Amino acid sequence: MDDHHELTAAYALDALERRERERYEKHLATCEECREELASFWSVAGALAHGAGGPPPPPALRERILEQARSERPNVLPFRKRLTVAPAASLAAVAAVLAIGLGLWGSSLGGQLDDIRAERASERQAFEIIADPRSRKVPFAGAEGNLFLASTGTGAVVLSGLDEAPEGKTYEVWVIEGGVSHRAGIFEGGGGRLILALERPVPQEAKVAVTLEKDGGVEVPTGPPLFQTITV
Amino acid sequence: MIVCAPTLLAFSSRPAKAAPMRFRDHAHLSDEALVALVARSDEPALAELYDRIGGIAYGLAYRILRDESLAEDAVQDAFLGLWRAASTFIPERAKASTWILTLVHRRAVDLVRREERRRTEPLDDAPEAATGSAEDSAWLHLERERVQVALRQLPDQQREALELAYYGGFTQSELAERLGQPLGTIKSRMFSGLSRLRELLDDGAGKESWTTTTS
Numbered sequence: 001m002d003d004h005h006e007l008t009a010a011y012a013l014d015a016l017e018r019r020e021r022e023r024y025e026k027h028l029a030t031c032e033e034c035r036e037e038l039a040s041f042w043s044v045a046g047a048l049a050h051g052a053g054g055p056p057p058p059p060a061l062r063e064r065i066l067e068q069a070r071s072e073r074p075n076v077l078p079f080r081k082r083l084t085v086a087p088a089a090s091l092a093a094v095a096a097v098l099a100i101g102l103g104l105w106g107s108s109l110g111g112q113l114d115d116i117r118a119e120r121a122s123e124r125q126a127f128e129i130i131a132d133p134r135s136r137k138v139p140f141a142g143a144e145g146n147l148f149l150a151s152t153g154t155g156a157v158v159l160s161g162l163d164e165a166p167e168g169k170t171y172e173v174w175v176i177e178g179g180v181s182h183r184a185g186i187f188e189g190g191g192g193r194l195i196l197a198l199e200r201p202v203p204q205e206a207k208v209a210v211t212l213e214k215d216g217g218v219e220v221p222t223g224p225p226l227f228q229t230i231t232v
Numbered sequence: 233m234i235v236c237a238p239t240l241l242a243f244s245s246r247p248a249k250a251a252p253m254r255f256r257d258h259a260h261l262s263d264e265a266l267v268a269l270v271a272r273s274d275e276p277a278l279a280e281l282y283d284r285i286g287g288i289a290y291g292l293a294y295r296i297l298r299d300e301s302l303a304e305d306a307v308q309d310a311f312l313g314l315w316r317a318a319s320t321f322i323p324e325r326a327k328a329s330t331w332i333l334t335l336v337h338r339r340a341v342d343l344v345r346r347e348e349r350r351r352t353e354p355l356d357d358a359p360e361a362a363t364g365s366a367e368d369s370a371w372l373h374l375e376r377e378r379v380q381v382a383l384r385q386l387p388d389q390q391r392e393a394l395e396l397a398y399y400g401g402f403t404q405s406e407l408a409e410r411l412g413q414p415l416g417t418i419k420s421r422m423f424s425g426l427s428r429l430r431e432l433l434d435d436g437a438g439k440e441s442w443t444t445t446t447s
Contacts (some may be wrong), residue, residue, distance in 0.1 A: 009423040014341040015397035015404045046330035046432045048398050049337065050372070051379030054291025054303075061304050062282055067280055068308065069315045156354065160260045195265060207391045 008034050012041035021073035084232035122225060126197040138192045138208075142227030145194075147208050148232060155184075155208065157194070164190025173198060174221055174227075177206040184208070187218040207231045263328035264321075269316035278315055283447040285329050286311075287372065289336040294400050296340040297347070306343055310335040337398070380431040390425030397422060 006028040009022050010016050028034055126147040127137050128151045138147040145159035157173060165171050165188050175198065184198040202208060209228035211221045247261055258266060260281040269277035286307065293303035313335050383391055395400045396410070404422065410417045 006423065010397070010404045010419060010427045011395065012426065013397040013422060014338055015402065015407070015422065017403050017405065040430065041426050042334055043327065044426050044433065045337065045381050045398060046327065046333045047375075047429070047433050048383075048394070049292045049333040050288055050375045052288070052292040052295040052399060053376065055295040057290035057307065058300070058304065060308060062279070062286065062361055064304075065282060065286075065308050065311045066275060066279055068312055070275060072312070072315065078297050127264070127268045130265075130272065135272075158265070165288055192333060229439050 004031065005034060005037075008037045009041055012038055012045050029129060036187050049120075068230075072136040113164075119164050126195045129156040129197065130158065136232070137232050138229045140208075140227050140229055142225075143210070147202070147209070147229050147232070149202055155202045156199040157185075157196045157198065157208065159189075159194045159196075159210075162194060164188055168215050169196060169212050170215050170217055171226075172217045172221070173210065174209045174225070175200055175206055176209055177203055180210070181221050183217060185220065186213075202232055205231055258337050267314070267318050267321050267328045267331075268434075269307050270315060273319070278311065281313060281328070281332065285332050289333060292333065293336055293340040298336070299347075302343055303340070306340040308335055309339045313339075326342070339400040345403075379433070383442065385432055386425055386428055390421050390428060393421035394417060394425040394429070403425055 007016065007020065007024050011021065016024060026192060028038065040077065054224045060201070068078050126148075130148045132150055134151045135156075136149045138149060140146065143159060144161045148156045148158065150156075155175075162171070170186045172186045173184040173196070175184045176182075182200055183197055184202075187194055187196055198208070207229050208219075209225035209226055211223055213222060258269070258276050261269070261277075263284065263334050264283065266277045266281050270281065289307045289310065290303055294300070297306065310332065315330055323327065333422070340365045372390040383394070383440065385392070392411075393407060396407055397404070400408065402416060407413075408418045
């Protein structure tokens, strides 16, 4: 019998001893089935966390955490060498393991609907751009949001507070270069916030604008931008 | 007309947090987007995540550790782990709050085992672990009720195994010894318990039940 599979529940509940835990994590790296099961159990455990009760935290804790984080700036250099091993350093390693488990769960379920997969891939790509410390942040004028530009020129748009496009209409994003507008994606708006990877790179001296167009988008914008960035 | 003021927006799973004014910029972002910003050293994003999840996190850590200062340590360590490792988080299909609470739980369990202070009795009627707006407190209260109702619907032995492991910090071997059962039985209770709880939470059984007073 494969001992590892039946450890998934115990691992999700943190009910393994250190050595069992490490062995299970090694197994996890090679077992798709366990990763799926684990991610699902983790979200149940997350629900258990909500059921824990317990008193509210002391107000000072918030500031203490923020102060400590501030003192560790910048946290963005990967593989930064540390002179001492801080107590939370191992937590970062744990966090990485958890992220792998949770992330691979998603990709393994992705085989069903291509459009959902594409949407997810776009959001994923956008997150990568936003999360990359080398990316540049360019605010939109006329809307609440930013364009994030990776050093390679690929871009992601983060917008909030945008109404859902009216019936039969869609928002369309444009990369405007030398006065010529190139389509870079469409979206529906609504839902609070939007994160979208642009379908084409944003070169130097270009800007990014959004218009409202008919469903499915158009090849050439039919009206002035609702809002746009400054020249990047 | 088209671009509306950023007021009453829709949210994925949790109502808006009445965050302090200086951080209002981030109030409309999803947890996952906030983690992406934390990966860019965005401190207001960390603050916003703390405002959303810190209360639950501390309540969980306190339930396990039964000590204010240790619970604070566990929450602080987990949020700093998040600060350092946010760029490793992969948002596809995973909830950022689950990830953060998993970090908190792992830290709290490690601390409670080291301190040899495990406790099994339930908490006294603790005040709600919410510090935010009334809307937020209401949501947290409902979520807590929903989980507790679902837990009560589990067979006793499964619930006992889950509670001792998750809230008590006991390992499966310790549970086997404590309950006088073979290890395999404990494993199977934890597995069945989590699976059943998942069903109960998924199909909204808990959700229906909290609207009625009987169980």
